[in-house]
Amino acid sequence: MTVLDSTLDTTSETFVAARKAMEGKLAEIDAEHAKAIGGGGEKYVQRHHERGKLLARERIELLLDEDSPFLELATLAAWGSDFPVGASLVAGIGVVEGVECLVVANDPTVRGGASNPWTLKKSFRVHEIAEQNRLPVISLVESGGADLPTQKEVFIPGGRMFRDLTRASAAGIPTVSLVFGNSTAGGAYIPGMSDHVVMVRERSKVFLAGPPLVKMATGEDADDESLGGAEMHARTSGLADYFAEDEQDAIRIGRRIVRRLGWRKQGPQPRADVLPPRYADEDLLGVVPDDLKVPFDPREVIARIVDDSDFDEFKALYGSSLVTGWAELHGYPIGILANARGVLFSEEAQKATQFIQLANRSNTPLLFLHNTTGYMVGREYEEGGIIKHGAMMINAVSNSTVPHLSVLLGASYGAGHYGMCGRAYDPRFLFSWPSAKSAVMGGAQLAGVVSMVSKASALSRGKPFDEDADAALRAAIENQIEAESLPMFLSGRIYDDGVIDPRDTRTVLGLCLSAIATAPVEGTERFGVFRM
Structure with missing residues (x-):
């Protein structure tokens, strides 16, 4: 037999102390996850619901097969930055009509779902996962485009989002966009570059420039609906492939699209009879x-x-x-x-x-x-x-x-x-x-190396070495490395x-x-x- 023989003593002081420390760390992680789930905060969540709209995670829950798991990815993106935890994007792998898909949903409760620098980085990573693992991509779109105050960090690299979608399509990986609200400016290219597009009556608004910018650029007067509404795109521009009555209908249509893909796995099949581990x-x-x-x-x-x-x-x-x-x-x-x-x-x-x-x-x-x-x-x-x-x-x-x-x-x-x-x-x-x-x-090792180099430098120049200043510097470096690791x-x-x-x-x-x-x-x- 090659079954591992565990010798772990779960009653030992070492184990009990390690477990207590781990539970403390998990509580800290859970608190940060709660911030990501909370989106833009109670005020904006309530406003979104009052408009008759579903939240990003509610949309995902309806999209996925009942009782199937959702492996959320990069939940803590943007932690420690000036932007909300989660980077205004919910992304992960879930099963739709029996097909494992990468699902990406803008969180419209965070600055209207606008893309900040961390949104881009998170998007790039999850699309890389889709490409490497040949996962169909479903985008649940409601975004005002780039977060304008950070445009210098968003505009130039942001083009990669659209490149990723077209490369996925070229590789034969299906891409589906369900548009629930605004998909403005650069965001318009998400449905524009997807294989399948669903828009919602009187909800979806897809245009390169909204009415104010059109007025500024051309002098033309136009309203949201005539400029980029779902019915116009379904009847006139042809951008919308499917016209949904409401959000639930759009999700129903999205599931039907995946069902019709005929998608098949190309990797190994798992063993059918799986035994769980023998230890808890x-x-x-x-x-x-x-x-x-x-x-x-x-x-x-x-x-x-x-x-x-x-x-x-x-x-x-x-x-x-x-x-x-x-x-x-x-x-x-x-x-x-x-x-x-x-x-x-x-x-x-x-x-x-x-x-x-x-x-x-x-x-x-x-x-x-x-x-x-x-x-x-x-x-x-x-x-x-x-x-x-x-x-x-x-x-x-x-x-x-x-x-x-x-x-x-x-x-x-x-x-x-x-x-x-x-x-x-x-x-x-x-x-x-x-x-x-x-x-x-490790922080102590790095601080020690810096200290030794500083001391050697001082001695080589014939200058006195300040031990107190060195101790303070070592402590500062060690604390910094500890925090950053x-x-x-x-x-x-x-x-x-x-x-x-x-x-x-x-x-x-x-x-x-x-x-x-x-x-x-x-x-x-x-x-x-x-x-x-």
């Missing part, structure tokens, strides 16, 4: 210590997310700081690389390289579970070739073509973040636990696809693997030159 997902709350300097065994995580807790470990006695092996998750085969003791040595890098090659040979997706402080440093390790061995691992990750999934459990520092398929290496999906931290190095900060900048509750890890990964299987899963034998 509740235990995941206490696996990662609050102090990330304290190691933990990632096998305890693996045992609680893979089918039947069954895991065939690869090279178990070699490079023991990295756990590698094969499993199934919700019936999908998967290869797992998980950091065991933080530091990656030459043995771990070589082990990972071989494992990644084998996964590509068998067309098996890879899951990276991060808890690394980076590659080992020091004269002995430099002489042993840590640079070229780390480069081998990064080479393999960079050129691997099977889908990659990454979950940051604990630390993810330095080049170790790269070798474990961080954001820059295009994992199909990347999520963080509330316990995660990611930066070029936390998951809400990173998620706000869309460096991950969401901060998830550890107990949801298996479900989230299962939804991702199912979405990934919409496209073919194919490995490669082509890698860069491995320096031996």
Whole structure:
């Protein structure tokens, strides 16, 4: 048997303390999620409802198949910025008429659904997910276009939104727009560049320029309805393919469009008989210590997310700081690389390289579970070739073509973040636990390096070194790095696809693997030159 044997003591002081710390972090995350769900606030939500309109998430709920899940993405986008949490856009993967689709909905309670710089970044990311995984795109449109006070940051890069839609269509990925309100200026090109367009009677308004701008530009007097109303576009311009009586009717039509697509998955089918893990997902709350300097065994995580807790470990006695092996998750085969003791040595890098090659040979997706402080440093390790061995691992990750999934459990520092398929290496999906931290190095280490460099500089110039000022600088740097390495900060900048509750890890990964299987899963034998 290859079933993992858990040794986690859920009654120990260490576990209880870790669980308490995790619950505190989850409460903070929940509070920020509530801000995103609240949109523009109670006043604007009430005004929207009084106009007989549905909220963005209400529209999504009606669109999706009953009781089906919705994997929301980048919920915390714009956190820590001058813009509301969520970036005035709700996006995620859900099932419509049995088809997994990327659903993108403007939140009209936030400045009329106008696009700010973070709206663009979030839009770019989710459309990248649609393209990589061959997911049909459904846009629920109600937006006044660009947020004009930030036009200098929106206008030039914003054209990519329309480019993404047309490229999806060119790749054979269906695009559908359901227009519920204003779709103005650049926003008019969302339905204009979609394959299928639904507009709502006396609600949809689609025009390049509204009546005031038309008056200024041409002297022409026009009202909203004659200039860009749904009936005009259905009868005269031909922009509307379907004419809906109300929002519910538009959603009904949208579902019928998806039903008629004849969309089929091209990836592997999961095993039909799936056994759940043998250990409780509740235990995941206490696996990662609050102090990330304290190691933990990632096998305890693996045992609680893979089918039947069954895991065939690869090279178990070699490079023991990295756990590698094969499993199934919700019936999908998967290869797992998980950091065991933080530091990656030459043995771990070589082990990972071989494992990644084998996964590509068998067309098996890879899951990276991060808890690394980076590659080992020091004269002995430099002489042993840590640079070229780390480069081998990064080479393999960079050129691997099977889908990659990454979950940051604990630390993810330095080049170790790269070798474990961080954001820059295009994992199909990347999520963080509330316990995660990611930066070029730990705050104390970075502050110490700056201090040593400053001290050496002062001594070389024959100047006195101010120890008190140095201590204050070190504290400031350490606090800054600590704040900038936390998951809400990173998620706000869309460096991950969401901060998830550890107990949801298996479900989230299962939804991702199912979405990934919409496209073919194919490995490669082509890698860069491995320096031996």
